[in-house]
Amino acid sequence: MNSFSWKKIIPHVIAIAVFLIVAMVYCSPALEGKVLQQTDIVHWKGMAQDAFNYKATHGHFPLWNTHLFSGMPNYQVTMDTKSLLPDFGRMLQFYLPKPASYFFVACLCFYILGMAYGVNVLAAVLGSLGFAYATYDPIIISVGHETKMMAIAYMPGLLAGLVLIYRKKYILGLAVAALFATLEIGAGHPQVTFYLLITLGIMTLGYIVMWIMQKEYKHMLIALGLALIGGLIGVANTSQSLLTTYEYSKYTMRGGKTVDLSEDGKLTQTKTEGLDESYAFSYSLGMSEAFVLMMPNAFGSGSGEHLNPDSKVVAALAQQNVPEAQASQVAATLPKYWGGIAPFTAGPPYSGALVCFLAIIGLVVLVGNGSGKVDMVTRWWILAATVLMIFIAWGSYFAGFNRILFNHVPLFNKFRAPSMALIIPQLLLPLMAVLTLDRVFFAADAKEFLQKNFKQILYVSGGVIVLAGLVYVFNDYRGSYDTQILDGFTQQANSTVANSILQGMIADRKAMFAAGIGHILWIWILVIIGLYCYMKNIAKPVVILSAFIFVNTIDLLVVAKKYLNSESYQDESSYQAGNFAPTPADQQILQDTDPHYRVLNLSTGDPFNDAITSYYHRSVGGYHAAKLRMYQDIIENQFAKAGGGLNMGVLNMLDTRYVITRSQDQQQPMPVVQRNPDALGAAWFVKNIHYVNGPIEAIKALDHLNPKDTVIIDNAFKAITSQPVFDSAATIKLVSYDNDAIKYATNAKSNQFAVLSEVYYPEGWNAYIDGKETGYANVNYILRGIAVPAGQHTIEFKFEPASYYTGQKLVYIANILLWLTIAGSIFVLWKQNRPKKA
Structure with missing residues (x-):
């Protein structure tokens, strides 16, 4: 066995240095202390702030979050996990600031994969940079999908x-x-x-x-x-994370539902074990849209981009006698994007045309060699996995196939956005490209292999361009938004003008696709020239691969900078002030020192897609991808039902003391506070119990419920409840209120039933009366209720999830x-x- 040699380390040190340099140059504002403005991270900070405040006082994060959707487990927000391990993740990131750390660790992990295959360092560097800077990564970082980025890395x-x-x-x-x-x-x-x-x-x-x-x-x-x-x-x-997540998922939107609200407003009882198919298949990739893996702008990039002033729409409208200035204004409102992903996409999952060509070449000619780096199954499993993931990414556009997976493959129905499956081609295409480069440049018989297969390589790679040309000729260039656009302009003008606009958009789309073909054509020429120069001894592999690395990295970075660039950053102080500075309405509410009340913020638009309010207040709303299913049922049936408005009875039982609305000032509308005098507080005794059978009856009964006097309880809980005996002098008071522990004091001459304004979650919340554990009920569809015996008692609720x-x-x-x-x-x-x- 050969002894250790430091010379063997030098190429790896150089490779890591390259990864560091590219990450630091691309993310240079982060090195200056600036931070990204990321929508999802802003919301996360809003939903997590209460937990950080709690930790500052108690030394650990709470397990229950009181600031989101009236209360929910904190597992999916932030959670303490004790460990005997160092932070290996940060070590692999070289403790770089975000987002440079994400790109660096993605490069490093792919480089480890290259070394596992034993490939040449230069080939591994090309694949590492190609994997890390594939356009999907800067896109998801820009919007704050950091956990997704780390999982990909x-x-x-x-x-x-x-x-x-x-x-x-x-x-x-x-x-x-x-x-x-x-x-x-x-x-x-x-x-x-x-x-x-x-x-x-x-x-x-x-x-x-x-x-x-x-x-x-x-x-x-x-x-x-x-x-x-x-x-x-x-x-x-x-x-710790898996057990709590698994336990929690059964009670979330992803765990299925028992109540279904049809389009005509009728409630039906159902039993599903995952997401609705239509919801799960949202964000499906159009079938020809898979070309964006190598043609980034062929389908118009992201939904937020609009047509240019020189759009063909302007010329089309000119034929309808529409003035040029007006036509340009119309074009500027129309989306460039015409792919299948709806309702929105930030940009294409571009993996690099050079990487794609090398991968396709390898999938055809790479059958293994004597070095053992590529065996007989490598190209086949890579091809199978890549094709399968493209099928999955097609989602609703390949519904027959994906419906089988949705209905029969475990866990498949727990996830939405099937276009995300293209993260696997993002991994496997660079891997195949790296193996191809290593085979054609560095195997013992590399030159002979290349000479033998050059014509096949030429035909196969050229065939990709021919295929793109056929798609160009036969594509209908219709987009997922076209019907809406046609209907809108037909109503505003007439069908002739609307059709002219559509024809102009189609002409623009053809031009974008043609430009995409031009892009892959010159990359193809570069690849073929590189292979030819090596085959004819015109250039050495080091020179050719260095050129490939440079071209591929620049190509990816040019596209990446459309989505993540210096304008994406801002100073920390500006970030904090711009996102979390308290409004006068916030400051007014914060003067209330009562430990228990909630806030409904209508001034931001949809309160159930807003976690900024949670930064300061215990919010009735929130923002979370996996909210409790029963709470979502309340949102759909009591807060967002067509023509129904907000059910004030439900808001009252949620102790909604403050409602934030917008002032009537048309020039500068400001958030203003309205106090709700009917909020019922932390807990109260009711006069009678209304028993129901099943969730349909329970949620319908909320329509006309007076929660102050009556409580709705499913018959399933009848054994641990009983009709109260009214006592006008009976009291229940909140003694202490903590995220994970709540204490009440009661005093009554007769048996009572208490409704607690806390969200029902049976996995971990335990009830105690005078220190003795007792049962409690799910009441009013989403709250907790408990039978209280006569006399003076102390009631405690403690969040003690065994899974944790x-x-x-x-x-x-x-x-x-x-x-x-x-x-x-x-x-x-x-x-x-x-x-x-x-």
């Missing part, structure tokens, strides 16, 4: 672990797989991890077939066992296992590289 690391295991580097592979399984799952974006697991499953199936054909049964069992162990260590290391504490124990065990695998891999590497004895 860690994907190649987990894949690298399996590659090492399957190539018989067992201990090192186990350590890498366990570490990156921990990081991948811990990133907290289940949909990304779900698509990755499908991909790893396809890869593993391919290897199983190969091992059986080669009769490598022992290796197969070892490899599968170690891959499973690595995955289980990752699961256990994140079990069980997960904590599993985390400690898994931490130790991960340390052991890391130590074992370090020992093996040391043993392999230690100097030989003389």
Whole structure:
């Protein structure tokens, strides 16, 4: 065994330095202390501020969030997880500021994947930069999808672990797989991890077939066992998050529903176990739109971009005698984007034309070689996974296929936005490109291989351009927004003008697609020239790959800067003042020192898509992708029902003491506060109980409920409730109010029933009367209620989710296992590289 050599490290140091330089140059404002203005992060800070305030006082985050949707678990916002591990994520990010850290770690993880395959450093650098700066990444960073970005960044690391295991580097592979399984799952974006697991499953199936054909049964069992162990260590290391999320998901929108509101306003009882199909298939990719992987502007980029003043719409309207200035104004209101993703897309998931060409070449000619870097199944599993993910991305446009997956594949119906599946081609296309480069430039028989396959490479890659040309000729260039546009202009003008506008838009779309073909044409020429120059000894591989790296990286960065650039940043002080400065209305409400009241903010538009209010107040509204299903039912049936308006009875029982509206000043409308005198407070005794059968009766009964006197309870809870005996002198008072613990004092001469203005969530909230645990009921569809015996009593509610504490124990065990695998891999590497004895 050769001894360790520092010279072997130098190329890797240079590669990492390149990643650092590109990240720091692209994200230079972050190095100056500026921060990104990200919509989702602004909302997250709003929903998380209460938890940070709590931690400042108590030393830890609460498990319950009182500031979102009248109360919900805090698991999906921010949660303490004790660990025996250092922050491996930040270590891999070199402690760079955001978002430079995201791009750097994505490069680093892909580079690890390249090294797992043993490819040349230059090839790995090209793939790393291509993966990290694929346009989807800067787009999601710009809007604040940071957990998604981190989950994407860690994907190649987990894949690298399996590659090492399957190539018989067992201990090192186990350590890498366990570490990156921990990081991948811990990133907290289940949909990304779900698509990755499908991909790893396809890869593993391919290897199983190969091992059986080669009769490598022992290796197969070892490899599968170690891959499973690595995955289980990752699961256990994140079990606190996984167990609480799994438990919570059953009660959320993603866990299905029991009440369905039809378009005609009728309620029906149903039982689903996931998202509605129409909701799940929103944000589906148009079928020909898959070309955006290599033609970024062919479908008009993002929904927020509009046609240029020189649009063909102007000429089309001129034929209808519309003045040029007016026609230009019309064009400036029309969207460039004409793909299938609705209702909105920020931009295309462009992976780089050069990367795509190299990957396509490899998928055709890469059949393996003697070096062992590419085996007989590599191109097939990559091709299968890529095609499958494109099928999934088509969503509703390939409904027959995707409906089968939606109805029969576990977890598939928990996620929406199928276009997100293109993150897998974003990973696999650069991987295939890297393997192709390594094969044609650095294999022992590279030149002979290239000479033998050059014509095939030429025809296959040229065929892609021909295919794009056929799509150009036969595409109808109709977009998902066209019907709305036609209807709108038909009403404003007439159908002739509307059709002229549409024809002008179609002409623009053809021009954009043609420009996209021009873009891939010159990239194709560059690739072919590079391969030809090597084949004819005109240029060395180092020169050609350096040129490829430069062109591909610049190509990606030019597109990326449309979505994430210096204008995306601002000073920290401006950021705070612009997003969270309290309004006079906020300041007025904050003068109320009562620990229990809620706020409904109507001044921002939709209060149920606004978490800024939660920054300061216990909000009836909020913003969250996985709110409680029962709360969503209330929103749909009591707050947003057509013609119904806001049900004040429901607002009263939610203790909505303050409503923020807009002033009538047309010049400068300001938020103003209205106090609701009918808010019922933290808790109250009711005079009678109205029992119902099932959720339909319960939610309908809210329409005319007087919550002050009557409570609605499902018969399922009848055993732990009883009709109260009215006592006008009976009292229930809030003694203390904490996120995870609430205490009341009661005094009554007869048995009473108390309604508590707290959202019902049975997994963890335990009730105690005078220290003895007792049952409580789900009342008024979303609240808690409890039978109170006569006399003076103390009622306590404590949030004590067993899933959280069980997960904590599993985390400690898994931490130790991960340390052991890391130590074992370090020992093996040391043993392999230690100097030989003389």
